[in-house]
Amino acid sequence: MKVKDKSDHRTAKGNKKNLVSESRQQILDAALGLFAQKGYAATTIREIVDTVGITAPSLYYYFGNKEGLYRELMQTYSAKIDSVLESHLHTSECAKNRLKDLVDKIFLRVIEDKNFFRLMFTIYYGPSNGAPYCDFILYHVKIHAAIKKIIEDGIAAKEFQPGNSGHMTWIIRGVVQLAMEEQIKDDREKIDRQRLQKILDLIVDRFGRPPSIA
């Protein structure tokens, strides 16, 4: 990965000379990919700048240090998740459709920003690897709460059978979590979007029916 041949730098630089510095964004993109793939600590400044085709001092010029670069990435993508969770609050569908819609939106976000979610999971489950603290628990809690709210609304509206909404929430979240994780790993049989929808149908359908006589 280490490029010893310095002419590579000159070539890369030459190719982009006509553009008004897009280095900043290129650094962000390269860093996200490398952080997601190798982890925060394991990703070196050298690798990032070599990927972009610039030198270290340029990176420090834009972001101050490694932490500043990381923080900017977190801020950008966290805002995108928040917007999904907030946008979802203003629907007046039935509980079943709201649940399916929320899950689908979260899933689509994972597909689109796969590298960010990879990084998020990496840091959430497992050591932060020296990465500056970022409150990812918050997103698990927010998603959990959003699902639970819909289920409780569904019970209140007699759409779902009364029962332990907490348990029901864990079931939904388990499948969602697994689907996200399968999506993030790309070397295995996946739960794709359609399959997730079908599984959700199966669960939601049973939620709507009375339990067997104990």
Place this chain on the structure above:
Amino acid sequence: MKVKDKSDHRTAKGNKKNLVSESRQQILDAALGLFAQKGYAATTIREIVDTVGITAPSLYYYFGNKEGLYRELMQTYSAKIDSVLESHLHTSECAKNRLKDLVDKIFLRVIEDKNFFRLMFTIYYGPSNGAPYCDFILYHVKIHAAIKKIIEDGIAAKEFQPGNSGHMTWIIRGVVQLAMEEQIKDDREKIDRQRLQKILDLIVDRFGRPPSIA
């Protein structure tokens, strides 16, 4: 964390002088804890030996290098998981009980060897952090297959309603996965053993009943 005062070493050594070297096991224990907490790459040889109260050459004497130490840990604990999955094959209970029993056994193993599972999840989801390759996918596949087998047996025995056993497997595995992950993280509301059992009852109960008329 770095112990500068070298008298610490002497004290620790003095306390154990009467024991025929238990350094080896102490190194393994300390390394597992640190790898799980900080990751493979982020854990330094110095930290491990400082934790035990010995010096680096002793570690190299026993394990050759960092990778050798890691490999020995993986081998030891992987064997324990295998023994759970194998021991479970020889039961002749009903599907419902087999499912509950398998899940409970896996869950108990997670609780007992929490640090190993932490490390395993860390490396499985997320970058290996330079850790030598270890086929953790295998365990996910094995667990998945074991659950699916039981469900299909249950359907064949008319204990569960016919349906998509693949989807049913994902639902069970989602909850199991989430319970494991919650257990590994220790700063959040957990799915404890009892709760997992109740959730499983809820799911399995519904598996045994016909779907609503579409």
Place this chain on the structure above:
DNA sequence: GTCTATAGCTTGATAGAC
């Protein structure tokens, strides 16, 4: 804004005494 050059530190690992 981007470079060359390098300081200053931490790391995994080893030589060799006891």
Place this chain on the structure above:
DNA sequence: GTCTATCAAGCTATAGAC
């Protein structure tokens, strides 16, 4: 078996020219 002492390599970050 365990130590002291030390090395070479790799890291983040910066000084200063252009």
